[in-house]
Amino acid sequence: MSNNTTGSVLWFTGLSGSGKSTLADMTYKHFKTQGLRVEQLDGDTVRQIFPNTGFTKENRIEHIERIGYLCSVLEKHGIIVIASFISPYHSSREFVRNLCHHFIEIYMSTPLSECEKRDIKGLYKKARQNEIQNFTGISDPYEIPKGPEITLNTQNKTIAESFEELLNSIQQETLLPNMTSMTL
Amino acid sequence: MSNNTTGSVLWFTGLSGSGKSTLADMTYKHFKTQGLRVEQLDGDTVRQIFPNTGFTKENRIEHIERIGYLCSVLEKHGIIVIASFISPYHSSREFVRNLCHHFIEIYMSTPLSECEKRDIKGLYKKARQNEIQNFTGISDPYEIPKGPEITLNTQNKTIAESFEELLNSIQQETLLPNMTSMTL
Numbered sequence: 121m122s123n124n125t126t127g128s129v130l131w132f133t134g135l136s137g138s139g140k141s142t143l144a145d146m147t148y149k150h151f152k153t154q155g156l157r158v159e160q161l162d163g164d165t166v167r168q169i170f171p172n173t174g175f176t177k178e179n180r181i182e183h184i185e186r187i188g189y190l191c192s193v194l195e196k197h198g199i200i201v202i203a204s205f206i207s208p209y210h211s212s213r214e215f216v217r218n219l220c221h222h223f224i225e226i227y228m229s230t231p232l233s234e235c236e237k238r239d240i241k242g243l244y245k246k247a248r249q250n251e252i253q254n255f256t257g258i259s260d261p262y263e264i265p266k267g268p269e270i271t272l273n274t275q276n277k278t279i280a281e282s283f284e285e286l287l288n289s290i291q292q293e294t295l296l297p298n299m300t301s302m303t304l
Numbered sequence: 305m306s307n308n309t310t311g312s313v314l315w316f317t318g319l320s321g322s323g324k325s326t327l328a329d330m331t332y333k334h335f336k337t338q339g340l341r342v343e344q345l346d347g348d349t350v351r352q353i354f355p356n357t358g359f360t361k362e363n364r365i366e367h368i369e370r371i372g373y374l375c376s377v378l379e380k381h382g383i384i385v386i387a388s389f390i391s392p393y394h395s396s397r398e399f400v401r402n403l404c405h406h407f408i409e410i411y412m413s414t415p416l417s418e419c420e421k422r423d424i425k426g427l428y429k430k431a432r433q434n435e436i437q438n439f440t441g442i443s444d445p446y447e448i449p450k451g452p453e454i455t456l457n458t459q460n461k462t463i464a465e466s467f468e469e470l471l472n473s474i475q476q477e478t479l480l481p482n483m484t485s486m487t488l
Binding site: 157159161166169170172182185186189190193194196197199219 | 341343345350353354356366369370373374377378380381383403
């Protein structure tokens with residue numbers, strides 16, 4: 121079954137704490153248990169491999185473009201890529217979109233106030249205290265996607281509810297050709 | 305057949321004009337016609353996608369490390385990666401080796417004098433005239449691999465002879481598990 125799938129790139133973008141990694145994890149596991157060929161790329165994980173990657177606009181754009189290229193090559197080989205990166209700049213997301221064939225932008229629109237309230241990693245607190253610079257949403261911009269395929273606000277929802285909404289969105293739009301009917 | 309292969313990374317390193325791309329092309333086509341899952345990554349091609357990538361030591365190392373990560377993810381999915389990059393620094397080649405499971409370093413040892421005589425792209429001439437800076441072998445170092453799996457000098461050989469020698473080297477070392485017996 122796995123070889124009949126068309127590669128796709130599900131690109132989660134949004135603020136830290138908006139729910140990207142949580143939902144990306146669940147999506148990855150969901151597809152994985154279906155026996156599909158799937159790869160997960162997460163901002164934190166990739167930065168561990170490249171710890172010198174900075175957070176300036178230039179650093180971020182170069183980082184995202186490189187990840188996007190990786191996504192596009194994996195997609196070409198029929199792999200479903202689940203990518204979760206803050207990816208705050210419109211231009212770099214468009215660069216990735218243009219490299220890929222089936223690019224599905226999933227904008228996590230959870231408001232900053234909610235993300236900051238969650239503050240799972242304690243980063244917002246540090247950013248407010250100027251202990252961290254170039255922090256998206258506080259001291260660095262987040263450019264809202266202009267035409268995302270899916271928009272998801274996780275505020276006032278359980279994780280299970282958000283995940284169900286996400287899967288429904290993917291299914292409704294039949295954005296994953298040759299795959300959705302089998303797997304969702 | 306293609307799904308029983310183990311992913312591998314065949315990494316061609318050496319000076320400009322040493323024969324990397326030519327032999328990498330032939331190797332890619334050879335595996336491709338066998339129906340194997342194979343991907344080709346070449347320095348010139350990738351730099352076209354990222355035209356702002358510079359040639360300083362720092363630029364080169366970052367570039368190669370990013371490519372190496374891409375190779376390692378493709379390899380994980382059972383894909384044979386044919387990578388041809390000057391990759392002049394030992395540390396970055398070792399970074400890639402450590403990320404990968406089946407890393408086969410193919411050192412093109414064709415001497416500088418021969419590469420410069422060929423000068424297929426006219427780059428050595430420009431480098432000698434200082435029209436190009438940071439040119440490996442002229443104004444930038446090339447660190448010879450310490451323990452490459454395969455060493456190949458293409459001087460005084462036809463392309464077909466070099467390719468045959470390369471395939472024999474791969475076969476003799478049975479460096480591509482689950483694959484060599486079928487395909488070579």
